[in-house]
Each structure stands twice: as structure tokens, then as C-alpha cells.
Amino acid sequence: MTDKVCRVVATIMGVPAGGVNEDSSPASLPAWDSLRHMKLILAIEEAFGLQLADDEIVSMTNVRSIVALLERKREVRA
Amino acid sequence: MKNPYVAGQHVYLRHPTAQDAEGRWHEWLSDEDTTRWLVLQHWPNSIESQREFYEASKKSHDRLVLSVIDKESDKHIGVCNLSAINWVHRFCDVAVVIGEREYRTGPYVVEAMALLLRTAFLRLNMRIVRSSFVDGNESSKIIHDVFRFKEVGRIEKLFWDRGQYVDNVIAALSQRDWMSRNAIVPPSE
Numbered sequence: 001m002t003d004k005v006c007r008v009v010a011t012i013m014g015v016p017a018g019g020v021n022e023d024s025s026p027a028s029l030p031a032w033d034s035l036r037h038m039k040l041i042l043a044i045e046e047a048f049g050l051q052l053a054d055d056e057i058v059s060m061t062n063v064r065s066i067v068a069l070l071e072r073k074r075e076v077r078a
Numbered sequence: 079m080k081n082p083y084v085a086g087q088h089v090y091l092r093h094p095t096a097q098d099a100e101g102r103w104h105e106w107l108s109d110e111d112t113t114r115w116l117v118l119q120h121w122p123n124s125i126e127s128q129r130e131f132y133e134a135s136k137k138s139h140d141r142l143v144l145s146v147i148d149k150e151s152d153k154h155i156g157v158c159n160l161s162a163i164n165w166v167h168r169f170c171d172v173a174v175v176i177g178e179r180e181y182r183t184g185p186y187v188v189e190a191m192a193l194l195l196r197t198a199f200l201r202l203n204m205r206i207v208r209s210s211f212v213d214g215n216e217s218s219k220i221i222h223d224v225f226r227f228k229e230v231g232r233i234e235k236l237f238w239d240r241g242q243y244v245d246n247v248i249a250a251l252s253q254r255d256w257m258s259r260n261a262i263v264p265p266s267e
Contacts, residue, residue: 026184033183034176038220041188053260054192057224058087061185 001074002067008047009063012040025062044070080152083144084197086189091144091158091197094132098145098154104128106156106177114239115215116175140164142202146174146190148181155181158194160202168205170198174221191221199253200262206250212237213245226259227251 006020013020013031026032032040041057044050048070052060056073060066082090094103106112107123135143140163146156156176163170172194176187198204209227211218222229227249235243257263 034187035217035220037183037185038188038217038224041224042220051226051259054196054225055260058185058189058192061088 001070002063004047005044005063005067005070008043009040009066012036012043020063022064022067023062025064079147079149082147084193084201085149086193088149088185089155089189089193090147090149091190091193092147094135094143094145094157096129096132099128099132100125101154102177103154103157106175109177112175112177115212115218135159142197144194144197146176146186148186153178155186156190158190160194160198160204160207162208163202163204168203169208170202170204170206171208171210172198173209187221188224191225195225195251195256199256203253205253207253207256208248208250210246210248212239213247214239219247222249225251226255228255 002022006024007017009024010017010020013029013036015029015031020029026037041052041060044060044066045052050073056069059069079085079090081092083093084091104123104125104127107116107128113120135141141159141161142163143157143159145154146158147153148155155178156174158174160170160172174187174190174194176182176190195207198207209222211222213232228251229247230250231248233246233248236246237244
């Protein structure tokens, strides 16, 4: 899960895959501006086949929170 | 938080104050980059005209103007509104501007839009929220996509943008679609 999220983040931010980890955030990745943040939301929805609610979208502030959100949703689905 | 009208994780929205009107609000609406995509905001803005707008907004029943406040610093970072509110047919227009540049990264604009849509659909019982943006404004297009606005039309070459005429894209989001996506049972109409 984390690896896939990191790959999506790296693609959207235009950085090498190895440059993104669970601690990555807008503070650590200069490319993570509001435009790319919104692109990331759409890319995560597409990559994981989800449609997110507004409060879930708002909770996606860094890699760790994105992974946590996706894991919660996976538990609900299971 | 001071007098929050609706609050999120990073920002809250509240009624504008006279201090807001005396602050940097008027500067945001003069700045060339900020106003590039605000199709009706091409004239220089002044603190006097901002005061007039603020006074008028206090009395308006068809425009809800809210200041966007960073929760951590309690700083006024932007403004948003629901305008052209039609209480009979229950529709309105939506707009969000994050004026302070350092807050244009991160979650602020997304959260402000989420809070404003929640206000429109749950608190004011709007049925349709309309919006429009200039074709070519990538940020505007993407935030409409994130919140699942549907493009419902466009007026070709309506706006003048730095040397060329560009389309006006018209978008709309229904209360029913918004409630469905947010797992809220829609009302029967």
C-alpha cells in the first residue's frame, strides 16, 4: 500500500520514486504545491478505484495520512 | 478561533470583520496574478472599495461572504462566498480565493471549498451550486474535478486573457450528487 502511494506521489510531483517515503509531505517536497495536491487527490482515486468524500479529501495532507486513509477504507470494504 | 461559522482541520470560515477590510484583503484583489482568473476584477482595488464591499456584504441576503482563517495562526488568508443565492429555486454561485501566497500550497483551498460546499448544501439547503472558470485555468479546473462538478456548458471565447480570447466554462454540482458522494441520505424532492 505505502509503496503504491509513494509511486503515485512521485509521479505527480515529478520526482524519482526513491525520493518519496512515508514521511514525505508538502514541507519536504517543494513540488507539492496546491495544484499538484489536487492532482494527487484525483490520481489516488484513480489508482485505487475510489471516490472519496470531502472529509477524506481534506484529511489527505501527506503520504502517511493518505496511507492511513486508504487502509481505513480497505478495512471497511473487507 | 474567533466566531467560527464552520470549522475544518486547518481553516475555519467566519463572518468578515472591519479589521479584515482594513487588512490585506483589498491587496489580494488588485494583485495581477491573483486577479488573472477573476473575470470581473480588473480594476485596481482600494481599501475604501473593500470597506464598501464589506459594509454591503453585511446587509446582503443573496451573498454570503466568509473570511478564510488559518486555524493555527488565526490569520486572515483568503475570502470565499456563495453569491447570487436564489432562495426560491435554491441555487447559488461559489468562489474561493486564497490571497496569502504562502497558503496557496497545502490543503487550505481544498478545505475552504469543502467547508463552503457543506455550508451551501447542508446549512442553506441549496439544491445546485454553480460555478464558472476561465478555460486554461488549470487550478480552477482541477478543484472542480476534485469536488465532482460537472461541466454543463461553455461560452466560447468570452474572456480576454493575455492576448487571446478564451472560453468560459460553466460547471454545476447538485445537492443530490454531493450528498451521495459524502454518504448523506439525500432529501426527497
